[in-house]
Amino acid sequence: MLRFHFLWLLVFCSALNSSSARHAPFAMRISCGARQNIHSPPTNTLWFKDFAYTGGIPANATRPSFITPPLKTLRYFPLSEGPENCYIINRVPKGHYNVRIFFGLVTLTSFDHEPLFDISVEGTQIYSLKSGWSDHDDRAFAEALVFLRDGTVSICFHSTGHGDPAILSLEILQVDDKAYYFGQGWGEGLILRTATRLSCGNGKPKFDVDYSGDHWGGDRFWNPILSFGQNADQRRSTESSIKQASKAPNFYPEALYQTALVSTDSQPDLQYTMDVDPNRNYSIWLHFAEIDNTITGVGQRVFDILINGDIAFQGVDVVKMSGDRYTALVLNTTVAVNGRTLTVTLHPKGGSHAIINAIEVFEIIAVESKTLPEEVRALQVLKNSLDLPHRFGWNGDPCVPQQHPWSGADCQFDRTSHKWVIDGLGLDNQGLRGFLPNGISKLRHLQSINLSGNSIRGAIPSSLGTIASLEVLDLSYNFFNGSIPESLGQLTALRRLNLNGNTLSGRVPAALGGRLLHRASFKSMWYTWATCMRAPPFY
Missing domain, CATH: 2.60.120 (Jelly Rolls)
Structure with missing residues (x-):
């Protein structure tokens, strides 16, 4: 019986020590361009096959430095796929992380030997590659300590016109929550x-x-x-x-x-x-x-x-x-x-x-304040619905880093939410197709929408009438059909509306028409609407 108690005590103490021991830190390493997981010598480090990228092309890699991980592939991002490209990695536990990006050189003679580009993590620009980086070991990578709190991390690469960004590997390595604490001002910001x-x-x-x-x-x-x-x-x-x-x-x-x-x-x-x-x-x-x-x-x-x-x-x-x-x-x-x-x-x-x-x-x-998440999601829906050309990119955050905002989306800082919001869409004459989704109303801070001169089809979404701040709406010279939504009459801030060059039918909503009759700023629209409708707009 004594022996049993002694063995139980050993097991109990062992379990107690095990439970109190610190768990291993989260570690995610990605070999960019790789089609299968890799274990690299001499430490047998695990690198996951390439995933979570928004675009780019896999290619064979040349290692610029002997400290670079011994990996054979990379992913590069040609400008034809947009100026911003990202890795967006989900299921990252809340915590403090060392994020490291190793750069690579594409093994093709037609490529710039040394591309120069900017790097951002979670919407904040952390580094700009400088000429000569491939000749210095400590410049073959960028590294930063970052707090991640929403279960994901976005690492983006921004073209600067000096070659295509080429990424050999990514590492997201958890560190202590208090690592490198330096006193006042230190923290998640x-x-x-x-x-x-x-x-x-x-x-x-x-x-x-x-x-x-x-x-x-x-x-x-x-x-x-x-x-x-x-x-x-x-x-x-x-x-x-x-x-x-x-x-x-x-x-x-x-x-x-x-x-x-x-x-x-x-x-x-x-x-x-x-x-x-x-x-x-x-x-x-x-x-x-x-x-x-x-x-x-x-x-x-x-x-x-x-x-x-x-x-x-x-x-x-x-x-x-x-x-x-x-x-x-x-x-x-x-x-x-x-x-x-x-x-x-x-x-x-x-x-x-x-x-x-x-x-x-x-x-x-x-740390840069990011764009309201619901507005980022709404822009992604809009991107897919309008078949936005690849050259726009529209990856990462639309407003930050401030050095690299999305083309065609105007940003404004909202002091109430302490987030960036979208207050304008300028996508006229861009070869857009598809349809305008109802979800555009999620961009509730819009003041101006200009989608003229494209090939957008379908009905004008009635949800546009819920964007109370909208002042300018230009949908001219597209292929919109059906009637003008009654809800547009709710747009009390609207001062310019252009719908000509479409195949609309029916009557102008009474509320909207009444305001057109009593506001001088709408005078120019009388002829535009009358021509567009091919019938008297009011009865």
Whole structure:
């Protein structure tokens, strides 16, 4: 009986520990253009076959960098399929994610060697590819920390006229909800785009997985840097264990702190300079561990940290602040940068030398307010009903990023809902076919509709009469038939109506006709309607 209780206790404790252990983070990796799932060496990483794309063409890929995943295909998006193309991935659990996009080169001589385009995540532009990206390992991808709250993620690629966007892979990797918390202002309204991530004193580029890092770290890429400049520093390394490294919420790999750069007598300052986009805010994370065996206690190495010449941290003593040697210390600060460079300087005090193990720099990007979901759905219905040409695209969000709104849809910010809304449709003379759906009334903020000069057929939807804000309605020179809906008489804001060039029949609705007789602004429409109807419009 005693043995039974002992075994039950072991099982109970085991179950308790198992239930309290953290579940594995959500991870979705897509090999763009692939027709089947792939396991890539050397880590046997699973990449799902291509799905969730709005368009594009699969093709064989050339990897621009040896850090690029060993995948053989990509998906590219020719301008003929529209300026905006996306991956829209559903069933993504609510949480905080590291979203990473690797770019590729199409293996065809007829293609631009290095396409340049913009990238947005959830309607917020995070990156613009710059010329020369294919020659630098840390520019072969874009990466950002994003909160996802509605079960989906949209990753869009926006043509800029410099080649067709070509995407090798996508990764959506869950991280801790508090990862990279930096204090006031941090939260769901911000995106942190990775500007650089350096492993100091290390000679090999590595991902977290190469460091045997915790999966909750988001499998970060660490670019190696052996020196900040000729004769400027010396490398240090250790095989000793590092305390306080891989812990929540950032879960840094322990090995990150086992290499470092140390300044010298001839160059006492350690200084790193990088190019940045001007007039932005940056979150800077500096990593330290005292791994130099010549330093044995508190006070033997003290230095100030300056960002662009301004003191960010004064009197840094790694042993004192971390609590011991071989113990991780992370310092974070946020700075506004007006120029095009960001310089981190470690200035030793009292004749000592400075040390640093790693550097991370993120651009802080304010999340764009998105378009009202019901209006996005209504535009998608309209797109399908009118057989909108592929050149329009109409993928992603119609109003954001603001640098790339949809052609033919005008946007206005609604301060009540704090969302973008559609206040105009300008799709005249675009070769549209099909019919005008009743669901157009879901675009309830419309002030102007111009669909003239197309080949739209069928009846004029009576639901148009419910768009109370509508001021201009031009459906001329199409193939509309039937009668004019009585509901148009409810459009009290309407000041211009053009229906000529269709095959309409019947009478003009009394309410609408009465207003035409009493408003000078409608005078010009008397002849248009009378001609269109081929009969006296009023009795």
